[in-house]
Amino acid sequence: MTTFLTLAVLVLVAIAIWQLTKIFELSQLKTAKYQIATDSDNKNNGYMLFAFLVFIYGITIFSFWKYGKFLLPEAGSAHGEEYDYLMLVSFIIIFIVQTITQALLHYFGYKYRGKEGQKALFYADNDRLEFIWTIIPVIVLAGLILWGLYTWTNIMDVNDEDDPLIVELYAQQFNWTARYGGADNVLGGANVRMIDIDKANVLGLDESDSYAADDVIVKELHLPVGRKVNFKMRSQDVLHSAYMPHFRAQMNCVPGMITQFSFTPIHTTEEMRSNPDIMEKVKRTNKIRAEKSENSGEVLDPWQFDYILLCNKICGKSHYNMQMKIVVETEEEYNEWMKGQSTFAETVMKDDSNPTASVGE
Ligand SMILES: [Cu+2]
Numbered sequence: 001m002t003t004f005l006t007l008a009v010l011v012l013v014a015i016a017i018w019q020l021t022k023i024f025e026l027s028q029l030k031t032a033k034y035q036i037a038t039d040s041d042n043k044n045n046g047y048m049l050f051a052f053l054v055f056i057y058g059i060t061i062f063s064f065w066k067y068g069k070f071l072l073p074e075a076g077s078a079h080g081e082e083y084d085y086l087m088l089v090s091f092i093i094i095f096i097v098q099t100i101t102q103a104l105l106h107y108f109g110y111k112y113r114g115k116e117g118q119k120a121l122f123y124a125d126n127d128r129l130e131f132i133w134t135i136i137p138v139i140v141l142a143g144l145i146l147w148g149l150y151t152w153t154n155i156m157d158v159n160d161e162d163d164p165l166i167v168e169l170y171a172q173q174f175n176w177t178a179r180y181g182g183a184d185n186v187l188g189g190a191n192v193r194m195i196d197i198d199k200a201n202v203l204g205l206d207e208s209d210s211y212a213a214d215d216v217i218v219k220e221l222h223l224p225v226g227r228k229v230n231f232k233m234r235s236q237d238v239l240h241s242a243y244m245p246h247f248r249a250q251m252n253c254v255p256g257m258i259t260q261f262s263f264t265p266i267h268t269t270e271e272m273r274s275n276p277d278i279m280e281k282v283k284r285t286n287k288i289r290a291e292k293s294e295n296s297g298e299v300l301d302p303w304q305f306d307y308i309l310l311c312n313k314i315c316g317k318s319h320y321n322m323q324m325k326i327v328v329e330t331e332e333e334y335n336e337w338m339k340g341q342s343t344f345a346e347t348v349m350k351d352d353s354n355p356t357a358s359v360g361e
Contacts, residue, residue, distance in 0.1 A: 037114060038116075039114075039115055039116050042113040042114045042115070043113065045113065046109065046110035046113045047110070049106045049109045049110050050106060050110060052106065053102060053103065053106040056102055057099070057102075069277075069280070069281070069284075072245055072246065072248075073246070073272075073275055073277040073278050073281070074267075074275060074277065075246070075247065075248050075266075076246040076247050076265055076266065076267045076272060076307060076328065077246075077247040077248060077249065077263040077264060077265055077266060078263065078264040078266050079151075079154065079155045079248065079263055079264075080246075080247055080248035080249075080263070081266075082151055082154070082155075083151065083155065083248045084248070086147060086148060086151050089144075090144060093140065093144070157262075158230055158260040158261065158262040159262075160230070161228075162228050163227075163228075164227070164228040164229060164230040164262065165180070165181075165185065165223070165224070165227055165228070165229045165230070166180070166181040166185050166186065166187055166229075166230050166232065167179070167180055167181075167221070167223075167229055167230070167231050167232070168180075168187055168190075168203075168231070168232045168233075168234060169221075169231050169232070169233045169234070169242050169253065169309070170203050170233075170234050170235075170236065171233065171234070171235040171236065171240035171242065171253040171311065171315075171322075172235070172236035172237055172240075173236075173237050173238065173315060173316045173318070173322075174311075174315070174316060174317075174318035174319060174321065174322040175219075175322060175324070176219075176242075176309055176311075176322065176323070176324035177202065177203060177217060177218070177219060178217070178218050178219075178220075178221045178324065179203060179215050179216065179217050179218075180215065180216040180218070180338070180341075181211070181214075181215060182213075182214030182215050182216055182343055182344075183214050184211065184214060186211045187211065187212075187215060187232065188205050188206055188209040188210075188211040188212020188213070188215050188344070189205070189206040189209040189211070189212065190203055190204050190205045190206060190212070190234070191204050191206065192204045192236055192255075194206055194207075195236075199348055200347065200348055201348050202217075203217060205344055205348070207348070212344055213343065213344055213345040214343045214344070214345065215343065215344040216338070216341045216342070216343055216344070217344060217347070218341060219324065220324065220325050220326075220327065221309065221324055221325070221326045221327070222326075222327045222328075222329060222334055222337050222338070223265050223326065223327070223328050223329075223334070224265075224328075224329065224330065224331045224333075224334035224335075225265050225266065225267065225268045225328050225329065225330060225331070226264065226265070226266065226331075227264065227265075227331070228262060228263070228264045229262065229263060229264070229265070230260065230261075230262045231251070231260060231261045231262065232258050232259075232260055233251055233252070233253040233254075233258065233259045233260065233261070234253060234258055235253035235254055235255045236255065237255060237315075238255065238313075238315050238316070239252060239253070239254060239255070239313050239315065240252070240253040240311045240313050240315050240322070241253060241311060241312040241313040242261070242309060242311070242312075243309070243310045243311065243312035244307070244308070244309050244310075244326065245308075245310070246272070246307050246308070247263050247265065247307070248263075249261055249263050250312055252313065265328040267328065268328045268329050268330060269305070269306060269307060269326075269327050269328050269329065270329075272305060272307070272328075273304065273305050278305045281305070282303065282304060282305055285303050286302045286303055289301075289302065289303060290302075306325050306326070306327070307325070307326035307327070307328060308323055308324070308325060308326060309323060309324040309325075309326055310322065310323050311323070
């Protein structure tokens with residue numbers, strides 16, 4: 001309380017001094033003259049506009065050079081290429097327009113600076129000029145928006161065409177679990193109310209649902225290259241967001257409902273590892289890791305690229321580490337891996353007297 005009062009007194013004293021200074025200034029009749037900018041002041045300000053323009057351009061070029069490498073590499077999904085192209089075109093248009101308009105803005109600021117005895121021209125309007133500067137942005141923006149809407153609709157259209165692989169992504173604080181539909185490619189019913197920790201039924205699968213028996217639950221997501229995947233997202237506790245940056249995919253996981261996203265992986269993990277941008281990034285990262293190991297004494301293993309599923313909603317204290325590795329591989333490799341996984345029936349329903357235990361065998 002004393003601190004608060006002291007602060008309040010200090011602030012009030014400061015305001016009082018400020019007001020006193022103002023009154024003192026006003027009482028000096030000659031002061032007014034010094035407040036008017038001279039021609040040389042205006043000229044100097046005009047030059048400073050040019051200096052600022054050079055600064056803007058300079059920092060733009062610097063950012064491209066210095067931070068360009070932090071952008072995501074080539075997209076690993078079919079729709080990602082289209083998405084990146086749309087973004088590239090938008091950026092190029094914005095870049096060109098801003099480069100030109102900034103130059104004009106600063107140049108005219110300099111050209112029409114204040115001059116002694118010069119009065120500003122009163123210019124009410126010019127229909128033709130207004131028409132031009134309205135119609136050009138209208139056409140460009142309408143084009144971009146329509147193209148964007150078309151792309152968005154295509155990306156967000158989750159359908160069952162082309163025999164997609166059905167995968168559930170299950171989010172909880174703070175990890176991911178994936179579930180495949182199994183041999184029938186149909187996910188069994190599930191609900192958080194059916195979670196049975198004693199039986200390790202962590203996803204709350206409905207044991208009486210015959211579709212659930214052959215479901216495969218994993219902690220590392222494997223996807224065959226070139227096959228469409230339909231993801232069904234669930235959350236156990238709070239809002240999470242399934243974010244797969246290399247596939248340009250993100251979808252919220254909302255407790256109590258199933259959200260969806262669909263994409264087709266087009267490059268295997270191996271192919272992605274030989275992508276020049278990725279190789280460069282791996283080299284850079286491992287250099288930093290090697291330096292850190294040297295300095296701290298703690299040995300850090302070299303990192304290699306993997307696709308990743310991250311959580312992109314701040315969902316709690318370990319949100320930053322909520323991730324799952326994704327492996328994109330050839331169809332044969334995928335089938336081989338899938339053979340080694342056990343089904344829900346094998347892991348959970350096995351010891352149960354439930355008559356549906358044998359379903360799906
Ligand atoms: Cu999360």
